[in-house]
Amino acid sequence: MNKTFTLDGREIHFETGQTIMDAALAAGVYIPHLCHNPEFAPHGSCRVCVVDIGGRQVSACTAAASEGLQVDSSSEAIQATRRAILQMLFVEGNHVCPACEKSGACQLQAVAYYTGMLAPHFTHFFPRRPVDASHPDVVIDFNRCILCELCVRASRDHDGKRVFAISGRGLESHLVIDSPSGLLGDSSFAAGDKAAHVCPTGAILPKGRGYETPIGERLYDREPINIIGDVRAHEEEVV
Amino acid sequence: MTTNLETARHPETLKRVCIEPLTRVEGHGKVTLLLDEDNHVKQARLHIVEFRGFEKFIQGRPYWELPVLVQRLCGICPVSHHLAAAKACDHLIGVDRLTPTAEKVRRLMHLGQVLQSHALHFFHLSSPDLLFGIDDAVAHRNIVGVIRDHPEIAMQGVLLRKFGQEVIRVTSGKRVHGTGALPGGVNKNVSLEERDLLRADIDRILDWAEKGVQLVKRIILTHPDFHYRFATVDANTLSLVAPDGGFELYDGGLRARDPQGETLFDHVDDQGYAELIHEEIKPWSYMKFPFIVALGPEKGWYRVGPLARVNNCERFHTPLAEQERQDFAAAGEGRPLQAALATHWARMIELLHCAEAIRELLADPDLQGTDLRRDGRLHTTGIGVLEAPRGTLFHHYEIDPDGLVTRANLIVSTTNNNQAMNESIRRVAADDLDGQELTEPLLNRIEVAIRAYDPCLSCATHALGKMPLELELLDADGHRVGRLVRDSDGSVAS
Numbered sequence: 001m002n003k004t005f006t007l008d009g010r011e012i013h014f015e016t017g018q019t020i021m022d023a024a025l026a027a028g029v030y031i032p033h034l035c036h037n038p039e040f041a042p043h044g045s046c047r048v049c050v051v052d053i054g055g056r057q058v059s060a061c062t063a064a065a066s067e068g069l070q071v072d073s074s075s076e077a078i079q080a081t082r083r084a085i086l087q088m089l090f091v092e093g094n095h096v097c098p099a100c101e102k103s104g105a106c107q108l109q110a111v112a113y114y115t116g117m118l119a120p121h122f123t124h125f126f127p128r129r130p131v132d133a134s135h136p137d138v139v140i141d142f143n144r145c146i147l148c149e150l151c152v153r154a155s156r157d158h159d160g161k162r163v164f165a166i167s168g169r170g171l172e173s174h175l176v177i178d179s180p181s182g183l184l185g186d187s188s189f190a191a192g193d194k195a196a197h198v199c200p201t202g203a204i205l206p207k208g209r210g211y212e213t214p215i216g217e218r219l220y221d222r223e224p225i226n227i228i229g230d231v232r233a234h235e236e237e238v239v
Numbered sequence: 240m241t242t243n244l245e246t247a248r249h250p251e252t253l254k255r256v257c258i259e260p261l262t263r264v265e266g267h268g269k270v271t272l273l274l275d276e277d278n279h280v281k282q283a284r285l286h287i288v289e290f291r292g293f294e295k296f297i298q299g300r301p302y303w304e305l306p307v308l309v310q311r312l313c314g315i316c317p318v319s320h321h322l323a324a325a326k327a328c329d330h331l332i333g334v335d336r337l338t339p340t341a342e343k344v345r346r347l348m349h350l351g352q353v354l355q356s357h358a359l360h361f362f363h364l365s366s367p368d369l370l371f372g373i374d375d376a377v378a379h380r381n382i383v384g385v386i387r388d389h390p391e392i393a394m395q396g397v398l399l400r401k402f403g404q405e406v407i408r409v410t411s412g413k414r415v416h417g418t419g420a421l422p423g424g425v426n427k428n429v430s431l432e433e434r435d436l437l438r439a440d441i442d443r444i445l446d447w448a449e450k451g452v453q454l455v456k457r458i459i460l461t462h463p464d465f466h467y468r469f470a471t472v473d474a475n476t477l478s479l480v481a482p483d484g485g486f487e488l489y490d491g492g493l494r495a496r497d498p499q500g501e502t503l504f505d506h507v508d509d510q511g512y513a514e515l516i517h518e519e520i521k522p523w524s525y526m527k528f529p530f531i532v533a534l535g536p537e538k539g540w541y542r543v544g545p546l547a548r549v550n551n552c553e554r555f556h557t558p559l560a561e562q563e564r565q566d567f568a569a570a571g572e573g574r575p576l577q578a579a580l581a582t583h584w585a586r587m588i589e590l591l592h593c594a595e596a597i598r599e600l601l602a603d604p605d606l607q608g609t610d611l612r613r614d615g616r617l618h619t620t621g622i623g624v625l626e627a628p629r630g631t632l633f634h635h636y637e638i639d640p641d642g643l644v645t646r647a648n649l650i651v652s653t654t655n656n657n658q659a660m661n662e663s664i665r666r667v668a669a670d671d672l673d674g675q676e677l678t679e680p681l682l683n684r685i686e687v688a689i690r691a692y693d694p695c696l697s698c699a700t701h702a703l704g705k706m707p708l709e710l711e712l713l714d715a716d717g718h719r720v721g722r723l724v725r726d727s728d729g730s731v732a733s
Contacts, residue, residue, distance in 0.1 A: 133641035214427040215412025
């Protein structure tokens with residue numbers, strides 16, 4: 001029997017056990033998200049997929065779909081909440097889009113454009129974070145980490161390595177690497193690991209390959225994210 | 240060569256005149272004049288009041304970011320920084336020769352850059368002084384006045400610049416701050432459609448470039464006494480030259496000549512620049528003062544940019560520019576032209592050369608090649624040198640074995656011209672202002688001298704942590720009662 005809920009006035013079919021995000025994506029309806037990746041267990045941490053259900057704001061990637069729900073994902077109020085979340089993400093790290101090699105193929109940037117965030121609003125934290133280039137093939141720029149934990153989940157659940165974890169609490173939360181020196185080069189990480197290919201921003205990148213795709217041909221130069229989808233779906237094109 | 244107006248003996252007894260902001264230049268700067276009670280000029284200095292920090296904050300960044308990151312030094316000549324950094328990165332990854340397509344795409348990008356920058360400077364910034372005279376009313380002496388009185392010239396200036404920007408867009412993806420050059424090559428070629436787009440306009444551009452040279456030549460030769468005297472200082476000259484001594488903007492050997500045109504050094508590998516050129520730091524300026532080591536800081540300062548390049552080269556390989564160069568050289572009567580205002584003439588000859596060279600390159604099928612990039616083995620030092628619109632530009636990077644920048648030194652064109660600009664304003668101060676009641680037109684003469692160099696003050700103040708400071712405490716009678724000096728290494732002494 002077909003079960004449905006309503007998303008922005010549109011009827012969405014779902015299977016038992018699916019989340020609102022799962023069902024929406026299966027129906028080809030875009031709900032902006034950063035920490036969600038259907039290959040991994042939902043995380044609900046970035047909150048960018050926030051939707052309104054009867055006056056309650058929930059994350060679409062963790063909320064179970066159920067019969068007859070009325071879900072608002074595109075009202076100005078919801079978009080404003082998403083913009084505020086993105087504004088905070090941008091100032092907590094050092095996201096310098098004009099010089100970033102991920103620009104044009106960055107999910108954080110693309111979601112910001114989609115929600116109408118065109119300039120920073122809050123005061124920048126300007127945290128001092130290093131770049132870890134100790135690995136021969138991959139560089140980690142902690143300035144661009146948004147703590148989505150996709151690399152943590154990929155390394156643990158797919159690669160079976162647990163190279164990454166989040167340490168600290170609240171504003172002190174940060175990505176750490178499981179190696180004696182704390183450096184990626186001393187860990188068991190390999191360029192072929194799933195964890196090397198799931199970052200939605202420019203925090204984990206192959207070394208020495210930036211800017212290879214000309215402006216105008218980058219992933220989100222072609223179509224906005226609600227049309228073309230996540231970076232992970234086009235990994236071979238953007239890496 | 241050097242005047243004695245850099246530092247007055249008793250500044251506390253003098254009155255101060257400040258020209259701030261300097262107008263119709265790129266970036267922010269000011270000039271201070273110290274005058275005695277009879278209006279005799281005792282001190283004249285060009286100060287740069289911007290503060291940047293690129294050399295510091297790129298430390299710790301991956302080397303392959305440099306061409307895109309460092310170009311943000313400037314919004315007018317970002318391509319120069321983009322390409323100088325890319326050339327340095329070529330050395331960092333051990334690539335000493337690009338593929339033909341990569342080299343030609345980069346050269347095309349650079350020609351577009353020099354063309355648009357020169358057009359911007361001549362038509363938008365300097366033509367009001369040249370067309371209307373430097374004493375013209377300030378309300379009229381600007382680009383709006385040019386548009387009103389000489390609409391055809393103004394329109395040509397706008398469209399020349401637009402064409403240069405289109406060349407940049409085609410080769411780097413954007414008109415400003417693109418991403419075309421990569422370490423070891425480029426990320427795109429020039430498609431046939433893009434080539435044809437540029438070709439459609441190039442003959443008209445060339446025609447306007449020729450008219451521009453004739454215009455400035457006519458202005459200068461109509462009043463040669465004034466134009467050859469004004470702000471003129473004898474200077475050493477520095478530029479890149481091609482292996483045959485010809486004009487070169489993208490890649491060549493370093494050549495320096497003294498004010499008489501005698502060779503100081505020639506065809507020196509740019510990788511050895513640090514042994515030839517050092518920089519002096521003065522407590523009153525954020526901008527450093529480079530000099531030729533062999534001559535020392537007093538006599539070793541030099542001029543770069545169009546005037547230096549056209550004086551220094553033996554020929555242009557493009558025929559129209561070469562014909563104009565010969566007229567230019569003849570005006571010097573066997574000696575390099577040292578007139579600051581002749582820089583405008585040289586600049587327009589260069590613009591003509593760029594238009595000719597772009598036309599030539601657009602006919603080259605290598606632009607459509609698909610072999611874009613080479614790879615090599617990582618080195619720890621990379622130096623990239625080229626001729627930016629305003630003169631010789633040095634980018635020098637050192638990286639650690641992981642590929643992160645540990646040290647950077649950038650000597651930009653305007654910094655190379657620092658002492659020459661200061662000497663030119665002192666010449667104007669001594670010749671035109673000394674003993675006069677200062678008026679706006681007289682003060683504009685100082686700015687006209689600076690404008691001739693087309694300084695980019697944003698580019699020139701990129702250093703951080705090297706600024707020495709001198710603090711003096713004076714009593715009511717001007718006697719010094721205390722002094723603190725912070726040296727360039729950060730140490731403080733009394």
